[in-house]
Amino acid sequence: MLELLTNLAQATGIYSFMNSPWGWPTAESIHFLGLCLLIGTVGVFDLRMLGVGQGISYDDLHKLVKFGVGGYLLNVTTGTMFLTSAPDQYIYNPAFQTKMLFMLVAGLNMLWFYATTSNQVKTTDATLAVSDRAKLIAAVSLISWSVIIVCGRLITYFRPPYHWCFWC
Amino acid sequence: MAIVVGINFAIALRLLGWIPQFTLAPFYRFYQLHWFGALFVLLSGIGLLLAYPAKALTNPVFYLKFVALSIGLLIAAWLQKKIRNNSLENFSQQRLKLIAAVSIALWIIAITGGRFLAYTHSVLLASRFF
Numbered sequence: 001m002l003e004l005l006t007n008l009a010q011a012t013g014i015y016s017f018m019n020s021p022w023g024w025p026t027a028e029s030i031h032f033l034g035l036c037l038l039i040g041t042v043g044v045f046d047l048r049m050l051g052v053g054q055g056i057s058y059d060d061l062h063k064l065v066k067f068g069v070g071g072y073l074l075n076v077t078t079g080t081m082f083l084t085s086a087p088d089q090y091i092y093n094p095a096f097q098t099k100m101l102f103m104l105v106a107g108l109n110m111l112w113f114y115a116t117t118s119n120q121v122k123t124t125d126a127t128l129a130v131s132d133r134a135k136l137i138a139a140v141s142l143i144s145w146s147v148i149i150v151c152g153r154l155i156t157y158f159r160p161p162y163h164w165c166f167w168c
Numbered sequence: 169m170a171i172v173v174g175i176n177f178a179i180a181l182r183l184l185g186w187i188p189q190f191t192l193a194p195f196y197r198f199y200q201l202h203w204f205g206a207l208f209v210l211l212s213g214i215g216l217l218l219a220y221p222a223k224a225l226t227n228p229v230f231y232l233k234f235v236a237l238s239i240g241l242l243i244a245a246w247l248q249k250k251i252r253n254n255s256l257e258n259f260s261q262q263r264l265k266l267i268a269a270v271s272i273a274l275w276i277i278a279i280t281g282g283r284f285l286a287y288t289h290s291v292l293l294a295s296r297f298f
Contacts, residue, residue, distance in 0.1 A: 025287045029280040032169075036279065040174020044198060052201065055194035063187045064178055126194075149170060 002087045009084035018085035031078040035149065037071025040064075043145060049121060049130050049138035058130070059122040092160040099151035106144035113137045169282075171205030173275045176244055179251075183268035185261070192251050199248045206241060222294035229288050233281030240274040243267060 009015035017023045041064040047053065048061050083090050090096045117134045124130050130138075175198050182190045217224050224230040247267070250256045256264065 025284045028283040032279045032283060033173075033276060036170045036173035036275070037177055038174070039170035040177040043171070043174060044178055047198070047201070053194055053197045056191060060187075060190045063190060064181070067177075067181060067186075 001091065005084045005087040005091075009081075012084075014081050014084055018081055024085075027078045027081050030074055031082075034071040034074030034078065035152075038068045038075065039145065039149075041066075041068030041071070043142060046138040046142045049134050050142075051129060051135075055126050057126045058124050062118075062122055089159050090155070093155055093158050095151045095154035095158045099148050099155070102144045102147045102151065106141060106148065109137055109140045109144060113141075169205070169209055169279070172202055172209055172241075172244075173279060175199070175202045175205075176240065176271055176275055179247060180268035180271045183264045185265070192256065193254060196248055196251045199244070199251075202244065202248075206244075209237075220292065222291045222296065223289045224285065226291040227285060227289045229281050229284050233278050233285065236274045236277040236281060240271060240278060243271045243274070247271075 006015070009018070018027060044053075045058075045061050045065055045068075048056055048058060053061075113134075117131065117137060121130050121134050129135075178198075179192065179195065181187055182192055182195075247256075250259075
């Protein structure tokens, strides 16, 4: 696995870029901007479903989500660059593993939203509250993204081999 | 920081006309959350500055970030006031788009500056000067 990721980074030029003087901080800056886009759009939409900003149309606010998807793609791209450039610092890192787990939760939660609730939410009047299921989905989404952000920061502080996770 | 920048991005995208149907008037309620986030940014920033004052204060990138953050928050406060008073219509679309573009640029500088701080410092501890 480590060899595969390292080979991928070296074959694509990611490794050279990330190990250049400005490579890593540039990728980090883009990663943070993607995160801000995500929170400013998906996070704001989640908060709206939880009752913040009554009077703002759910359907109008949902139009922001496409920018969140753009932010997510930036995060996946730069995240892959981090992972492939130093796979041993991520694969065995408990903060990274927890981050990935909550990204899975956020992803499944999003699928649940679009499969069952999105149409209902988008047609709900701006002065009314959404269903309890929509509120639950919004809460799970906000909690997941908060944990993802915190774990992202903690990755730096739980680096192997000083902090091996107890289940690795 | 994600809350502060994210909410400013959302409002700037609306002012740029990329989400034309989106009504701004009720959005001022999100500013409460925005200022709550800004308070966290301030407190954590002071904590980091107190922990490694020489690292930040000897680095020009710190001042760049500080200025971008301060002007970004001033623009946010101004926009909040105009949204609350429904007086944004008094300004031309061109001017509002310029303000939105400046706001986005300032937040990008603030975030990029923040990340580059960790990589551009030449002094770590104040004890170096004693």
